[in-house]
Amino acid sequence: xxxxxxxxxxxxxxxxxxxxxxxxxxxxxxxxxxxxxxxxxxxxxxxxxxxxxxxxxxxxxxxxxxxxxxxxxxxxxxxxxxxxxxxxxxxxxxxxxxxxxxxxxxxxxxxxxxxxxxxxxxxxxxxxxxxxxxxxxxxxxxxxxxxxxxxxxxxxxxxxxxxxxxxxxxxxxxxxxxxx
Numbered sequence: 001x002x003x004x005x006x007x008x009x010x011x012x013x014x015x016x017x018x019x020x021x022x023x024x025x026x027x028x029x030x031x032x033x034x035x036x037x038x039x040x041x042x043x044x045x046x047x048x049x050x051x052x053x054x055x056x057x058x059x060x061x062x063x064x065x066x067x068x069x070x071x072x073x074x075x076x077x078x079x080x081x082x083x084x085x086x087x088x089x090x091x092x093x094x095x096x097x098x099x100x101x102x103x104x105x106x107x108x109x110x111x112x113x114x115x116x117x118x119x120x121x122x123x124x125x126x127x128x129x130x131x132x133x134x135x136x137x138x139x140x141x142x143x144x145x146x147x148x149x150x151x152x153x154x155x156x157x158x159x160x161x162x163x164x165x166x167x168x169x170x171x172x173x174x175x176x177x178x179x180x
Contacts, residue, residue, distance in 0.1 A: 027081050027122045031074050032065045066116045069109030075100075078118050082125060083139055092159050093117055120164045127171050146170070148180045 070078075079089050090100045093114045103110065110118070128138035142155040148170050149157055157163030173180055 027078075027126055028062075028119065030077060031070065031119060031122055032061050062119055066112050066119065068115075069111060070115045070118060071109055072104040072107070075103075075110060075118070078122065082121065083135060089118075092121065094159065117161070117164075120161065121158055124158070124164055124168050124171070127168060131171055131175050142167075146180070 075089070076086075078084075079086055082089065084092075086100065087097055090097055093110070095114065102108070109115075125138070128141070129135060132138040132141060143153055145151040145153050149166070154167045154170070157167050170180060
């Protein structure tokens with residue numbers, strides 16, 4: 001039996017949100033804000049996605065933003081918030097650096113699947129920052145091989161939708177005190 005132990009240094013309550021800016025705490029809202037799509041004419045309420053009930057990050061808003069695609073500037077916001085390099089995030093999106101450069105040069109937007117992946121990872125990171133209380137603690141945890149993932153790191157799981165969901169489920173279990 002393997003027991004997952006969380007290093008207390010990764011969850012120091014005195015440092016909760018000390019290293020997180022307001023922009024990073026509300027990362028999903030910041031990524032979907034400024035969308036070119038007006039959804040004010042929609043009359044039915046949208047179901048909350050993964051516990052998000054704010055109008056800006058409702059399921060309907062996430063669907064519209066995903067279809068529209070994120071701009072290169074929003075991509076850079078995600079790069080900075082995640083603490084990834086552009087190349088690392090491009091790898092998670094399954095696009096080459098050359099394609100990313102072309103998106104920037106031509107002022108195009110990311111595709112729907114690429115935008116969805118960034119939004120899903122953003123939701124994961126918000127949950128992780130909340131649970132661990134800091135970017136550093138969460139990033140350390142992402143880099144530690146985990147028995148639940150056959151000794152792969154949680155970070156290595158983020159290149160697929162199912163991997164992201166598995167990491168979210170693991171975080172939710174940890175938050176409920178379930179030892180993994």
